[in-house]
Amino acid sequence: MPRRSTSTDLQHVTVHGHRRAFVRRGSGPAVLLLHGLGCDHTTWDPVINSLARTHTVIAPDLLGHGASDKPRADYSVGGYANGMRDLLTILGIDSATVVGHSFGGGVAMQFAYQYPERTERLVLVGSGGLGPEVSPAIRAITTPGFQQAMGVLALPGLRHATTTAMRVLSRSGVRQLRDLDEVADIYDSFADPRARAAIRHVVRAVVDWRGQVVTMADRAYLTEAMPMCVIWGADDQVVPVDHADNARALAPTARVEVIPNAGHFPHKDHPERFVKVVRDFIRTTAPSTYDRERWRALLEEGAPLPPVQAEAGDAPLAPVHPVRATGA
Template identity: 80%
Template sequence: MPRRTVPHVEHVTVHGHRRAYVRMGSGPALLLLHGLGCDRTTWAPVMQSLARTHTVIAPDLLGHGQSDKPRADYSLGGYANGMRDLLTVLGIDTATVVGHSFGGGVAMQFGYQFPERTERLVLVASGGLGPEVSPAIRAITTPGFHQAMAVLSAPGLRHAATAALRLLSRSGVRHVRDLGEVADIYDSFKDPRTRAAIRHVTRAVVDWKGQIVTMADRAYLTEAMPMLVVWGADDLVIPVAHASNASALAPTARIEIVPNAGHFPHKDHPERFAKIVRDFIRTTEPAHYDRTRWRELLEEGALRFPVQAEAGESPVAPVHSVRRAAGA
């Protein structure tokens, strides 16, 4: 396929549902998975840079962006299946999977379900590493959210609120830098199908106590797969302390903390982020699935790497191999 240097939205139907995606560049494949309520455009600041050396695939997950928003399976496993089938339709056998926030949970699930198709994992401010999450996300799971957002998404109120959020995001105050993304998510809630889809997605991974999905019981499997964890030092959506959880659960993971960045380090510092990802790929060998070795890890892993936390609880362990991103 000829190299594409300008993002162009394409569509493909998988399992009867139309899915939007952007494909750029050439070379080894990078699958970029966005977070809850976002879409492929969250990766726009880094796509062209990454496409210089890789084939970059950035889809709108089902229920988001220009993809269909059916009443369907919005579980992590369902999303992982959808991404496997999307890659298959596009003729891509293996990829380095990059997931942001909720997309990080999908990336981990993809690597767990399809290790033979996963070369590396890159988790960006990822879910699944501890229970804590912002109250705004927990609120989506509460009864009446759909009805309340129908009122709050009325044109006049929505336009005023999103304008205010975007203005605050440009104020230079670090703790409100992510409000521009929040405004985009809020604006998308004008579509009742989007509200319903986001509610289903959130309830699959979050309850009133926080995140209910954890990688703690399967973290030992990362021994067979290179993993990079990137976090913004000022993240207010999912605490940067969860990067320490990743370090404790997966000692071989590479951890990068990006200073002066919030929940979207790939947008706050796109050049630095792209360099971190490229350096990680350049200095690691892609995982090669070995069925015998995978079985050994499954049989021995619980003894060699005992679960350090119950589901939904953060592991308590000292931080090691955590470092500040280059250029700090």
């Protein structure tokens, strides 16, 4: 069966003519939960109520996903960041701790980059944007025949048999197969041709045949001005856990937590531990305060350039920083 919302409080607002679905629970400082590719707000069901005991939790269905509209529209990470800004504005929320899973992590990073004044903290969960590697299944979505092939694979009989097998395998105890229940839900959503088209547009905006295109590497130095936490499942088969090490290198001030015996959805595999990590991170860090002069200074200084090789075989020279611009 396709994914169905277990939420009795699913709400809708219309933004720029498109209907957006979201769940709002709890009270207190805001936490925005952004789901991954092909998922919807229900991926956060194991953790929403616990987080809502201390925070206002907003869990939307991104455009093209779940119960939100699936128009022919802008499915870039920048477009999604704009949509989240507008949703928070309609809901009367000025700033939030932004939590993004997988593709939602890329949206979260883009949101923080575009709207630092509205981002208190950044939490990335098995996130895209931290390295080129990604599973072959996601790269396959970029191929020209994806829409037609999925139209056949999404026919009721074949889809039902395949998703049933996936759900059985996910309960087999084989750690590499634990995420197949979520994959089955995503597969089920492809029964809707509008959902297939939306997913194809999303993936083509961030992935090509070589892997992820969009990266935070060139802007990671800006995280110096914002608390960041990175959470990964040790057995992630979608985005390699090695990308958590990339996060350490790109953003040395980030807090990194690798959860054992967890796959691409650590918030579902170990919800209590996930909530503890997120809540402790929020409790022990002050929300980022946007300072235009500090932000400008970081932009002017820029990121350190990579080590320069003088000649093949020579030891690398020290990293080079661009000359900071000064007034006349």
